[in-house]
Amino acid sequence: MRAIYAINGSFGRGTLIPAAAGIKKEWQAKFERRSHRYTAxxxxxxxxxxxxTCVVV
Known part of the structure; x- marks a missing residue:
């Protein structure tokens, strides 16, 4: 479990989950990876x- 916690700590919550938790989850954007200036x-x-050069025939 420590390895799962370490990977999830580095790459975001829910990156790795135990198989018993199931795989039927709705997709969600990972907002923690979004730029702080997302309205650039x-x-x-x-x-x-x-x-x-590209030639179109």
Whole structure:
């Protein structure tokens, strides 16, 4: 059980559960992993560029 507690402590509650607890659970977002600035300014979003040219036929 200590290993389960350690993994759940690192990766979030409910990451590992005993098989006897069942697997029929509703999906939930893990809000503890969300950025503190989840309403970021559009200027703070990263930009992506590529030197690869794409030819559409």
């Amino acid at each position: 300014c559009i200027k703070e979003l990263p930009t992506v560029s590529s030197s690869i």
